Amino acid sequence: xxxxxxxxxxxxxxxxxxxxxxxxxxxxxxxxxxxxxxxxxxxxxxxxxxxxxxxxxxxxxxxxxxxxxxxxxxxxxxxxxxxxxxxxxxxxxxxxxxxxxxxxxxxxxxxxxxxxxxxxxxxxxxxxxxxxxxxxxxxxxxxxxxxxxxxxxxxxxxxxxxxxxxxxxxxxxxxxxxxxxxxxxxxxxxxxxxxxxxxxxxxxxxxxxxxxxxxxxxxxxxxxxxxxxxxxxxxxxxxxxxxxxxxxxxxxxxxxxxxxxxxxxxxxxxxxxxxxxxxxxxxxxxxxxxxxxxxxx
Numbered sequence: 001x002x003x004x005x006x007x008x009x010x011x012x013x014x015x016x017x018x019x020x021x022x023x024x025x026x027x028x029x030x031x032x033x034x035x036x037x038x039x040x041x042x043x044x045x046x047x048x049x050x051x052x053x054x055x056x057x058x059x060x061x062x063x064x065x066x067x068x069x070x071x072x073x074x075x076x077x078x079x080x081x082x083x084x085x086x087x088x089x090x091x092x093x094x095x096x097x098x099x100x101x102x103x104x105x106x107x108x109x110x111x112x113x114x115x116x117x118x119x120x121x122x123x124x125x126x127x128x129x130x131x132x133x134x135x136x137x138x139x140x141x142x143x144x145x146x147x148x149x150x151x152x153x154x155x156x157x158x159x160x161x162x163x164x165x166x167x168x169x170x171x172x173x174x175x176x177x178x179x180x181x182x183x184x185x186x187x188x189x190x191x192x193x194x195x196x197x198x199x200x201x202x203x204x205x206x207x208x209x210x211x212x213x214x215x216x217x218x219x220x221x222x223x224x225x226x227x228x229x230x231x232x233x234x235x236x237x238x239x240x241x242x243x244x245x246x247x248x249x250x251x252x253x254x255x256x257x258x259x260x261x262x263x264x265x266x267x268x269x270x271x272x273x274x275x276x277x278x279x280x281x282x283x284x285x286x287x288x289x290x291x292x293x294x295x296x297x
Contacts, residue, residue, distance in 0.1 A: 047265045051096040051293050052275035053078040054240070057284055061121055066091035068230045068285050069088045072292055078239075078274040082128050082222070096272040097136045097175070097211070101125035105179070108142025110152035110157040110176040110189050122174070130170035136169075136237060136272075139176050139209060141190035152189045157202045167207045175236050177211040182220040184246075191220050193227050200234040209236025213275065218243045218255055225263045232267040239276040240291065249291050261297040 044050070054077050062084050069077055069091070076093045081100035088095055101121040107114050122139070129137050141156060158175065167174050176199065181191040190196050196210040212235040214224055221227070228235065242253030249257050264273065271293060279287040279291050 001033045015075070020066050031106050032124075033112050044292070044296050047297060048261060048295055049096075049270070049272045050074045050275075050295065051076045051078050051272045052291075053082050053097075054084075056278055057288075060284070062087050063091070066080040066093055069093060069168075071287050072285075075272065076290065078246075078272070078276070078284075082125075082132070083224055085132055085134075095129075095132070095134045095138055096274060097138055098125070098129045098134055099111060100140050101137060102140055104187065105140050105185060106143040108140040108189075109156040109176075110142045110147060111145075112155055114142070115155075115159040115162065118159060123166055126163065126170050126172045126174075129172050135171065136173050136175055140179075141176060141188065143185075143187040144189050145187065147189070149189060149195060151169075153195065153199055153202070156199055158207065159269075160203055163289055164203060164205045164208060168205060173207050173236055175209045175211040177239075178213050183220075184216070184220050191216075193217060193221065193231060195233050197234050209240065210234050211237045212257065213239040213241070213276070214257075214260060215239065215241025215243055215246055224255070224260055227269065228260070228263050232269065235269075236263060237271055238269075238273045240273065240295065241277045245280070246278050246285050249275070249277055249294055257294050261295045265297060 017281045026189065051074055052069065054062065054065070055258070066077065066087055070093060074093070075086055076096035079099045080088060080095045081098065085095055102108070103114055103117060109115070111120060122137070125137055129135070141152065144152065158233040161286045163174065176190055176196060178190055178193060178196055179185040179188045193210070200208060201211060217227065218224055240249055240257065242249045243255055245253065246251070251254065275288060276290065281287050
C-alpha cells in the first residue's frame, strides 16, 4: 500500500464488504492478516456464537479450513459428519450441526416408507453425536410429491416420535431445517415456519427444534425479525445467506443482518449462528471474515 491511510481504508472496505470486494480486487496478504486480526476471538463481542457451513468452502481442504475458522474466532463448523470430527477437534472446533443420518433432502420423515431406514440412521447417529460430545443433528421433512401438508405433518410426527426418547436420553437435539421451495428446493414440505412450529408443538419435546434458515425464509415468507420474536423458542439454530443469490451478506443484498442478529440476541438465544452463503468474491475467507464482523453485534 502507498500509505497507512490507504491501508486503513482498504481494511475498512473489506470489513464492511464494500468496494475492495465488489470490484474483485485481490486483497494483499498483509491486509487479509489485518482483517483476520480485527475479527479475532479476542475482538468478537461474545453475543453470537459464530460458525459456518463446510459445504460453502468445498474447494478448501477441511484441515486448512478448520485452521482459518479458528483464526477468525469461530466456535465450530456446520454440516460435518463423523468422518471429519477429528479434524475439528484437533483444531479446537466443535461440530455445531452434525449431519450424515439423513437419506436426502427430498426423502424425509414425511414419507412412511422411509421411516424404518431413518429411525435406524438417526438412532445410530444420535449415539455418534452424543459420544463425541456434540449436541445438534440435522433432519429434513422431504418433498411433498403430491402429498397434503397435513398428512406430511402427521407422518413426520409418527416417524420422529420413534427417535425422540432416545435423543432426549442422550442429550441430542434433532433439528429440522426450513428450506425455501420457490427457488432452491422445489416441492420441499417444511418451507414455512408455521408448519415447522406446528410440528414442534405436536412433538412436544425439548430436543426437537427448527433450524431457521434466514436466507430460505426470506424467500418463502419474509417477516424475518417478527417471526424470530414470536417463535424463537422453537428455533434451535440459524443459517445466513444473502438474498437474492445466496452470496455475501453485505450491502449488495436485501437483508439487514445486524438488525436480525440484534433480534436474535434479544431473545436470549445461546445456540449457534452459521454462515451459509456461497462466496462470490475472490477470497472466500475474506468474505467469511467480513460476514462474521457484520453479524457480531
